[in-house]
Amino acid sequence: MLPFYTLILSSILFSIGISCILIHKNLLFILIGIEIISNASMLSIISATSYWNNIDGIIFYIIVITISAVDSSICLALFVLLNKIKHKIDVNKISEMKG
Amino acid sequence: MELEFIIFSVLSIISSLGIIFNSKKIVTIIYFLIFIISISCLYFSLGMYFVGSLEMIVYSHTIIVILILFFMLVDKSIDVSKLKLNYRIFSYIISLLMFSFLFYSIYTSNYDINPITQNIIHDKDIGNVLFKEYFIVVELSSILLIAALVIILHLLTNNKKNNL
Numbered sequence: 213m214l215p216f217y218t219l220i221l222s223s224i225l226f227s228i229g230i231s232c233i234l235i236h237k238n239l240l241f242i243l244i245g246i247e248i249i250s251n252a253s254m255l256s257i258i259s260a261t262s263y264w265n266n267i268d269g270i271i272f273y274i275i276v277i278t279i280s281a282v283d284s285s286i287c288l289a290l291f292v293l294l295n296k297i298k299h300k301i302d303v304n305k306i307s308e309m310k311g
Numbered sequence: 312m313e314l315e316f317i318i319f320s321v322l323s324i325i326s327s328l329g330i331i332f333n334s335k336k337i338v339t340i341i342y343f344l345i346f347i348i349s350i351s352c353l354y355f356s357l358g359m360y361f362v363g364s365l366e367m368i369v370y371s372h373t374i375i376v377i378l379i380l381f382f383m384l385v386d387k388s389i390d391v392s393k394l395k396l397n398y399r400i401f402s403y404i405i406s407l408l409m410f411s412f413l414f415y416s417i418y419t420s421n422y423d424i425n426p427i428t429q430n431i432i433h434d435k436d437i438g439n440v441l442f443k444e445y446f447i448v449v450e451l452s453s454i455l456l457i458a459a460l461v462i463i464l465h466l467l468t469n470n471k472k473n474n475l
Contacts, residue, residue: 215422215423216417216422216423217316217320218357219417219422220414220417221320221323221324223410223413223414223417224324224410225323225324225327226409226410226413227406227407227409227410227413228324228327228328228331228406229327230405230406230409231331231402231403231405231406232327232330232331234394234402234405234406235331235393235394235399235402236392236393236394237392237393237394238392240378240381240382240386241330241339244330244339244343244378245330247343247370247374248327248330248346251346251347251350255350255353258354258357258359258362259357261359262357262358262359262429262430262432263423263430265430265432267432267436267437267440270359270361270362270432270437271440271441271445271448273362273365274365274441274448274452275448275451275452277365277366277369278452278455278456279455280369280374281369281373281374281456281459282455282456282458282459284374284377285377285459285463286459286462286463288377288378288381289462289463289466289467290466291381291385292381292385292467293466293467295385295386301386302392
């Protein structure tokens with residue numbers, strides 16, 4: 213047995229995040245799309261946790277939220293370095309890098 | 312509880328569509344803030360108070376502030392650049408195919424039509440489990456944060472050997 217409406221909502225948010233990644237050229241908005249996808253997947257896990265009254269999903273949520281914070285901070289540091297070289301944060305500019 | 316769940320789910324879908332279709336930067340960040348707040352209110356309506364407060368603290372106090380500072384100080388371009396119209400329609404078709412596959416796999420499974428079952432889990436139980444059975448999780452998350460700090464300091468200090 214599965215909770216129906218929360219799973220439908222999380223699948224809608226997941227597909228919107230995938231289209232957000234595919235459309236934008238700016239790297240920061242690709243990062244925002246990844247955050248939308250991680251939030252959608254965690255919404256499905258938390259809804260299953262509240263449905264079965266189980267505590268293990270919350271522990272899993274703590275791991276994922278630290279990983280997303282680490283992910284965004286390291287990506288922003290890399291974007292600062294990319295902006296020093298190319299003066300623009302664009303996906304098409306990375307293909308011109310040597311090595 | 313069902314009314315709150317419906318209102319905030321519609322608000323999260325509208326704000327995540329606004330991230331895609333908008334072309335100004337700061338407005339897009341504000342849409343992302345509304346998305347995070349509506350997701351945390353969804354957690355509150357499901358009865359998960361600890362998870363909702365953690366989402367509100369981590370995302371809206373760290374990640375959005377860092378993104379706004381990055382836009383103000385580093386990235387000087389005015390508007391958001393997007394792909395051409397043909398590639399955009401192709402990406403919409405890909406995401407619609409993904410959603411139809413997910414909807415089919417949920418609809419054919421054995422689901423429960425009652426949307427919200429509010430089972431409240433108290434903070435004392437989470438603390439007891441975190442520091443007895445799952446103590447390795449706390450250590451792992453602290454090691455991850457320290458590793459991220461070391462990586463950022465190594466990348467952003469001016470080192471003359473690493474001339475990029």
